[in-house]
Amino acid sequence: MVSFARWSALDALHDAHFRRLWLAGLCVNVGRWLDFLVLGWLVLEITGSPFMVGLAAFCRFAPMIVLGLFAGLLIDRVPRGKLLVGVQVVNLGITVLLALLFATGYGGLWTLIGLETVLGIAWAIDFPTRRTTLFTLVGPGRVTNAVSLESVSMQGTKIIGPVVGGVLLARLGPVACYVVLAILYAGALLLTLALARQAKLPATPRSSESIVGGLMAGFQEARWQPAIFGVLVITVVMNGLVFPYQQIMPVFARDILHVGPEALGLLIAVGGLGTLIGALWTAGRRNFTAHRQVFVGGSMLAGCMVVVQSFSDNYWLAMLIQFAIGIADAGFGTMQSTIVLLAAHERARSRVLGILSVCIGTNPLGALGVATLTTYVGAPAAFGSAAALALLLMAPFVVRLLAEGSGPLRVTRDEHPPKQHPQPA
Numbered sequence: 007m008v009s010f011a012r013w014s015a016l017d018a019l020h021d022a023h024f025r026r027l028w029l030a031g032l033c034v035n036v037g038r039w040l041d042f043l044v045l046g047w048l049v050l051e052i053t054g055s056p057f058m059v060g061l062a063a064f065c066r067f068a069p070m071i072v073l074g075l076f077a078g079l080l081i082d083r084v085p086r087g088k089l090l091v092g093v094q095v096v097n098l099g100i101t102v103l104l105a106l107l108f109a110t111g112y113g114g115l116w117t118l119i120g121l122e123t124v125l126g127i128a129w130a131i132d133f134p135t136r137r138t139t140l141f142t143l144v145g146p147g148r149v150t151n152a153v154s155l156e157s158v159s160m161q162g163t164k165i166i167g168p169v170v171g172g173v174l175l176a177r178l179g180p181v182a183c184y185v186v187l188a189i190l191y192a193g194a195l196l197l198t199l200a201l202a203r204q205a206k207l208p209a210t211p212r213s214s215e216s217i218v219g220g221l222m223a224g225f226q227e228a229r230w231q232p233a234i235f236g237v238l239v240i241t242v243v244m245n246g247l248v249f250p251y252q253q254i255m256p257v258f259a260r261d262i263l264h265v266g267p268e269a270l271g272l273l274i275a276v277g278g279l280g281t282l283i284g285a286l287w288t289a290g291r292r293n294f295t296a297h298r299q300v301f302v303g304g305s306m307l308a309g310c311m312v313v314v315q316s317f318s319d320n321y322w323l324a325m326l327i328q329f330a331i332g333i334a335d336a337g338f339g340t341m342q343s344t345i346v347l348l349a350a351h352e353r354a355r356s357r358v359l360g361i362l363s364v365c366i367g368t369n370p371l372g373a374l375g376v377a378t379l380t381t382y383v384g385a386p387a388a389f390g391s392a393a394a395l396a397l398l399l400m401a402p403f404v405v406r407l408l409a410e411g412s413g414p415l416r417v418t419r420d421e422h423p424p425k426q427h428p429q430p431a
Contacts, residue, residue, distance in 0.1 A: 023205040024143045024152060030090075030197035031136060032159045034097070037190040038129070039167025043274065044175055044183045045122055046256040047267050052115050056257045056385070060377020063253035063370055065123045070367025073130040074360050081135050081356040086142070087202030089135045094195035096128045101191055105184035113180065130367070134359040141347050141355065143205065150288070150297070150344050157285040157340040164278025164332070172271025233298065233349045234358060236407045237342055240305050240400050241365040244338065246372035247396035248309050251389035253373040258385040263321045276325045280332020281339075288340050297341050297348070298407040304337025306404060309397045316390025
């Protein structure tokens with residue numbers, strides 16, 4: 007029998023520096039899912055409008071679109087330890103302020119949306135910084151395992167965050183939710199400070215490259231690498247058309263399933279359980295090479311299950327569907343970052359991760375569109391039709407990625423292709 011400490015799925019956690027990074031991420035991700043549920047339900051209670059729920063989600067996640075590209079350049083110029091600490095200071099300050107505002111009766115709609123937008127800015131910087139730090143700490147040999155463990159943290163915390171948020175919101179109100187959020191971010195800050203002191207997390211050595219040149223280098227790397235290009239396109243489609251169902255779940259839960267915030271939290275948590283199981287399975291694979299197959303399989307399965315969800319008004323069936331979506335999301339989310347980290351050249355890695363952040367940041371645009379459509383045709387028709395369109399759009403890129411098989415993710419090309427000279431007549 008293999009002991010728990012030697013279980014291959016936990017391999018990267020044997021590194022003390024990565025363990026601190028992972029535990030800090032665990033605190034942040036529990037808070038992120040708690041905040042996600044509380045924001046949607048509060049806005050729905052205040053306004054009664056599905057469109058405003060989508061607008062709030064848009065403001066929370068839109069900074070990924072605007073800042074994602076520049077976050078990659080920022081990582082190349084500022085020590086990553088300072089960036090990670092700065093993000094947690096902002097998170098802690100904003101959640102304390104939200105708790106105070108709602109406790110004193112000043113927590114209105116636009117105050118809530120404005121401060122949540124600041125949390126979105128912090129997340130836009132945190133995501134690529136955390137991924138590049140992860141690669142620095144564990145190296146290419148354990149990156150699949152480390153990213154899988156990050157997925158366990160990022161998505162598996164859907165089991166805890168929404169349930170805690172739903173119970174706190176239903177029984178104690180928003181102030182208790184934001185106090186718990188502040189405690190979580192305080193824990194993340196302490197762990198990140200310890201990591202920044204003990205691990206060497208420098209910025210990339212500076213070069214004379216301009217900001218525009220740095221951005222173009224990232225785009226060129228993304229375009230030249232077929233695996234990266236396919237991942238980026240599918241990520242845009244998934245976040246713009248499939249995952250917006252998550253922001254509409256409060257509307258779906260209230261109007262179709264006829265349940266409150268506690269039952270909604272449990273529903274989202276079941277999806278997190280599926281993601282946890284899927285991510286642990288991936289983390290336990292040694293010498294893993296089926297990155298493309300798991301990525302496209304997870305993408306297509308998630309899209310199909312969201313379509314199926316749109317036809318169901320049964321709460322217990324919805325739980326089974328959410329569990330399946332969670333498993334699919336584990337394959338999609340884990341392989342998304344892993345493929346980019348392994349296929350990108352070291353000089354362009356942080357910039358390509360910045361581009362990936364922008365692709366993920368298309369989610370609020372999709373959420374706003376699906377929320378607008380929900381106002382006219384209802385939640386099931388809105389997110390179901392969006393997911394069906396996504397399956398059609400992804401199909402050509404799925405075929406291309408599968409055709410590449412399990413070969414090396416990075417395609418070697420000349421940095422400066424030879425010039426073509428005209429042949430003599």
